[in-house]
Amino acid sequence: MFCKSIRLFSHSSSSGSFSFETFRKMENKETAGDADRPWQSYHTVYTNAKAGMEGVDKERVQRIVYEMSKGSKYFENEERKEATIREKIENMRARCAQLTATDLSQYQKVADKRILELEITRDLSRIWLHVDMDAFYAAVETLSNPLLKGKPMAVGSMSMLSTANYEARKYGVRAAMPGFIARRLCPELILVPTNFEKYNYYSDLTRKVFHRYDPNFLAASLDEAYLDITEVCKERGLTSEEIAKDLRTSIYEETGLTCSAGVAANRLLAKVCSDINKPNGQFILPNDRRAIVTFISSLPIRKAKLLSQIGGIGKVTEHILKDALGINTCEEMLQKGGHLCALFSQSSADFFLSVGLGLGSTDTPQVRFRKSISNERTFAATTDERLIFQKLADLAEMLSMDMEKEGLTGRTLTLKLKTASFEVRTRAVTLQKYICSSSDILQHASRLLKAELPVSLRLIGLRISQFNEDGATAVFGPTQISITRFITSGDATRKSTGDCCSLNTDSNNHGFMDDTEIDTCINGYDTDPETHHQVSNQRLDNNFSNMDDSNCMSSNVAEKSEKLENLLRNVSADQANISTAIGSTSDSSDALIPRVSSTACASSRNLEGNPNNNVDDESQVEVRSPDNNGQIWWIDNYKCTICGAEVPASFVDERQEHIDFHIAEKLQEEESGIRSRTLTPRQRTADKNLLSSPRKHKRQKSTPKKEVKHIPIDLFFVKTNQKF
DNA sequence: GGGCTTTAAGTCG
DNA sequence: TTCCACGACTTAAAGCCC
Known part of the structure; x- marks a missing residue:
């Protein structure tokens, strides 16, 4: 892969060409060195480390994953994707090399100013706790079948695993890995099919416990939640550490399941903390600025897996930060602030700087309405149009039923296709009327699909968005619906943040590049790091829930x-x-x-x-x-x-x-x-x-x-x- | 030039 | 022997039309 140790960006103007050339040489050298071990450059989600995988022979895992994938259509597509990322990185390097010392000095001033401004927003008044159930699905399956205890097992199928227990993780088996590869890594692996009824049942039990500590807790998924424990600490006269311990004990006593917890001043930090002592452990970060800054800056991103722990930073972004900008630690996000401001949009740069400062959300967002509803199915690749249209009809029927259950109608229909070569295409149409019937969905979806034929497909998906804002619109008109939405939803939360700031867009565009100038933009960011994490915001017993x-x-x-x-x-x-x-x-x-x-x-x-x-x-x-x-x-x-x-x-x-x-x-x-x-x-x-x-x-x-x-x-x- | 739509792409669990 | 999911969310760019 790319050389990661070189500092590409120096403030001297002559360093640009030197670095670029050096990079090429180093890259070639490394590539040559990889010739005997080609798997080293093949990275997928499941070749990364996860909790419980510390002692894994990574080289062996990577080699097996590579050998089993090599030559497949999937592999070829991964290579294409990898090439695109490399291209992005190259572009960014080239643009970086064009920055003059004056440019950089200017951007550094912009960054320093933004850092000060962001620092002012730091809120240390709340105590957040993030709970993460340990290998949740696998733990639930073990509860209902104690024979599985101590044996390597995973929940999922030969094509995909949802999770793996800690015994299986020792072999490098983990979630999002195809079952057939997992079997190769661990031949004695027991595969258990998913049973969401069970997981929902146990999830409800855990939520009953969460509710006692924070009635407005945020459920991030079936097995994760954020709790604002500020009040409960005061009420019970306990420290956050004691509350965390108490909560974990309650969870165990009432469900038989273990969990890990992280406590910090905001949700972003709490999430990072909960991963530190996994499984069945906890980590408390004091609500103290110095402690937070030390914590953040002392964590090498790679070692502590901090980047991947932060919502909004995935494989691609991590790659870009490391390989194009040489950013390996959160501290370097601040040090390279000038580069971030020069090369990314303002919202992206703000996000990175916030991460570097350890800032995150401390408020409790409102419940959010869903914005779309969809379903998709994978099947053996086929060019049989009769079969393809039958799949489409089935999906339309399923989607219609789902929409009916939730009383939804929408006017934008999106058809998603994955070809036999794993190329993903989306085709959308926005209609004049709101639809929800399977016949309407099928009619418009067929039209979209016909335009793509002939094609060999392995996945079809349908999504409806732009929902009708329900009957209340007619009764109340737009302003009241806004109140309704305020009460029942937090949909506006995100928007408002953006809009709020956009009110001052001109005065606030402190010399950042215009978004239109950015060709490599990081998706999913705004100035608030926490909003990057997709919390489903299922608030139980919300003040307005009734x-x-x-x-x-x-x-x-x-x-x-x-x-x-x-x-x-x-x-x-x-x-x-x-x-x-x-x-x-x-x-x-x-x-x-x-x-x-x-x-x-x-x-x-x-x-x-x-x-x-x-x-x-x-x-x-x-x-x-x-x-x-x-x-x-x-x-x-x-x-x-x-x-x-x-x-x-x-x-x-x-x-x-x-x-x-x-x-x-x-x-x-x-x-x-x-x-x-x-x-x-x-x-x-x-x-x-x-x-x-x-x-x-x-x-x-x-x-x-x-x-x-x-x-x-x-x-x-x-x-x-x-x-x- | 601005608003809207479509499409692409990234991210999470 | 099996051969890489699904459903949600987001931002950004480009094209179209007025």
Whole structure:
């Protein structure tokens, strides 16, 4: 593979060509050295180490995996993918070599500034615990069949393993490995088929325990959860270490299963910590900045598997960081901040810097609505069109049934195909109407599939997205649906963070490359490292969990008003906090204000905006306030009298845009005489979608911009809901 | 140039 | 002897049209 030890990037301009050339030489040398052991350069997910695989003969595992894979279509595809990554790395190296000393010095300043700004957001007030059940599926199977105890076993099939117990891991067998390779590694391996009924049952038992420590815990999967144990530590007068021990004991007593725990100031660190003393162990990282920084910087990424532990950094990203930038430790993420800012988009660079600082989420996100629903099936590769269409019909039927169960309808249908050579293709169509019936799905999916024929396929998948926001839309209109979504979902959480900051995009683009200039972008990042980890956010006993849509419909205006008032009060409190924080940490606070936190983003607008926007005072009574032009009135200073849209006073620009919209609408009405005043912007869009032709509906220049900006109420809620 | 859609790709468990 | 999953999420780029 690539030489990993060379420092590619020096601040001297002459070093670029030297490094590049040296790299080539070293690479060739290493490649030549690999000739006898070609398996060394064949990396897959399952050749990496995992908990319980410390003593494994890695060379043997790699050789067997290589020998069993070599020559297969899968192997060829892996080689193609590997070549693409190499190309990306080469591009990045070349761009790196073009950076002058002046460039680098500039970018380093940008990075240093961002590091300071991110540092201000550090929150050490919460204690998070991450629980990870040890080899969960395998442990459950052993519980129900004690004969398996002490023997190497894995859950899954000959084609793929879901997990392996610790006895099997000693042989290099692990999750996501094909069963036939695992058998070769460990001939006595016992294979047990998956039984999700059992795993769900035991998962429920563990969740009952989690619930006692944090009723709002976040279930990341069947066998992982995040708990905010700040309150329970206080209530019981116990340390986090004692709580972790106590929880693990309870889990064991009530399920017979062991688990590992990590405790830290945020979820990202807690997750890293839970892996340190696996299995059946725990690791506590004190809520102390120095301890965190020492912990992060003393961990070599590779050795501690830290990179792969961090959500959002997978095989490709790890490869790029190491081989293109020579970043091997979290500490180096900070040291090479200038390079990161120069070569990655702002959101990606922010993410890497946050990881280097050991920052992560400390708030409890809301429940999220799913964004898509899909199914896919793998089968023996075939070109038989009759068979392929039969598979498609089966999938359409299954998908339709799944959608029916959840009461979903959607208008974007995506067909996924994997060819016999493992090439993955996706083809999508966005429809005018929302569909859920198998006949509708099949009809549109067939059309997409026909365009791909003839083809030899080994997998077909169907996905529906862009869901209808259910019947509540019709009853409440867009603003209320936002409240509904706020209560029942955290969908807006992520969006709001981005949107919040995007409000200040111009002023915040501290010299980062435009995203359009980036040809190698890291996917899945925003400024908050924790959001990269896909938490399913299954909050049990959430404060609002009993408020389904029907409840929301019956919930009265007073109740919502009260919520809003409370939240508005929080804004004022946050403003005060932020003013204090900024005042005490920085002299040039202007640049920092929008970056402090999501809350700060919201609040900073209050600080920067109209000083008369004292939302706390104005939210107490119903006030109809005229805007600058005196034509639009805001009930309680947040609700538009024309369409009912809720735009808090602090959202000055959004309000102005909203007003502009109504003015434009009025003008249009006068001109055309056909405008319906009762429709809100979003309703109007939906209305148009139904009526327009396939092409026309795409181009709704007049409304979308307003529509996008016009969801402030849920953004507002989320912003104010976050802790500073 | 901006908004929307499609497509590709990465990541997680 | 068997021959590398599935279902969710995300960001980004490119193409299209106004």
